Amino acid sequence: MFELNQLEQLLYVHKYGTISKAAEELHLSQSALSRSIQKLESDLQVSLFSRQKNKMELNKNGKLAVDLAAKLLDQAHSMTAQLRSFDRSQRTISLGFCAPAPLWTIPAIFSDIYPEMTISSEIKNTDTLLQGLGEELFHMIVLPCKIESDEFICTKYVEEHLYFSLPPAHPLSSRKTLHFRDLNGETMLLRSKLGFWHDIHETTMPDTHFLIQEESFAFDELVKLSALPSFTSNLVMQREGIPPNRITIPIMDKEANVTYYCLYKTKNEKMLKGFLQRLKM
């Protein structure tokens, strides 16, 4: 039987026209490549070149062989790619999130419990998450609401409560509580467009213009230096501390106070066992 090695060499000879150039490209001596091609012909029991002492040219067999070799090598490369991808997929846990906050903690927990696994995390909107869970693109997703279904298991994770973050000079900064509508119409800073929070802001504060700053450090600077209102939450403050020179006032709307739930297929319960036990502690 011939070997893939030889087919690759054949393709090089075809690509570069002569044994000499192909050998150079392959980092081989001319003689070595010449012999290797001869061996391929003898393995196939078919002559692939017309030889005239000084010149080699693919004959009809050779041209057919080049086509077939290209296909075979293609399939071989696809085989390794497929295997590596499959192997990788077995070593990765794919998580989907509706918001940034749970993403700050959950992937770290998984890495802790399954140190040899790759943890893949994405933020998507709720519909995409549910569809992805159905298609097994995610092993687990985190939603801002409970889902009752036979297909899935739903476990409470954590609550997030939204706050307005106001400069002390703001007319509403002395209030103990606020609602979305109280600031509707003002210009606000927003850390990112990602997640379901953005949808909630669009519906509960339709007249507000949001200055969106994707980059985290730049956002913090803007909050510090500008007089614009922005949002924060119990989880943000737990992670980053209370913002300096800002008044934080809880938002009382029910949409501003969510509970995150972990959702996963029954078949993945065993795989997620370690994580679920950690949740109970």
Added chain:
Amino acid sequence: MFELNQLEQLLYVHKYGTISKAAEELHLSQSALSRSIQKLESDLQVSLFSRQKNKMELNKNGKLAVDLAAKLLDQAHSMTAQLRSFDRSQRTISLGFCAPAPLWTIPAIFSDIYPEMTISSEIKNTDTLLQGLGEELFHMIVLPCKIESDEFICTKYVEEHLYFSLPPAHPLSSRKTLHFRDLNGETMLLRSKLGFWHDIHETTMPDTHFLIQEESFAFDELVKLSALPSFTSNLVMQREGIPPNRITIPIMDKEANVTYYCLYKTKNEKMLKGFLQRLKM
């Protein structure tokens, strides 16, 4: 890049369950095969087996790899088969004949002119020959009639004249000429069912029972020893001599006197040039 060799070994390990048995079947030592499989895994950068000191078992990756390897090897084998078949088809001249007589001479001429070529000769009926010529199963066919067509070139080859071969005691043995109908109804010896002659006999002598003898020597013996009439022809007698103790009487029907024509596609004219020049001599 891995090699086909290693995939074959992987399939053997799968087929025979253990490295040891697979190694035995491959005429290899256990250790060599063990190392080779390890190298395959390292080439693929994917583990294919779950190892427990004493035991090896294909893991999920391995099962996928076995499937993919089988397909790849299949394609590799098909590649060599396709190449060899194509190569062979380039080295063979395929000839189709309507009757045995032209086959006695034409293949020999081709072998003479193209000593490096394989000459493939078959006897088929006229329809099959024409269809085969159209589908390029034959490079040239020989028919008992002229064909006028743009697709094909038609060249006269030789005439064959049929004779009755009668024992001297036969009531008609003193005739100078005969027709098919003169012997219709008698039992006759026939050398072979092959070719268009058989069809002609069936239509021109519908009441005759033919004793068919495929084997040439046996046929000659029967002709010598039996009192049954049979056929011969100018070409048969040219090849084998005049049958002893037999009277040969020409058959005057037009169906009994045919001219053979060589028929080939225009595109094959160049390839057949040597043969066609020989015909003119």
Added chain:
DNA sequence: GTAAGTTACGAGCGACGTAAAAATG
């Protein structure tokens, strides 16, 4: 104890590179 797999070690075959020869433009 038998049967399995991995690892160490030495040997042989095969593939490599250098170099020479032959041929072409």
Added chain:
DNA sequence: CATTTTTACGTCGCTCGTAACTTAC
């Protein structure tokens, strides 16, 4: 004379087999 291919020859490396070790039934 430069370029290309093939062949001869000596060397190196890879893969092989033997053998020792380990483990499981």
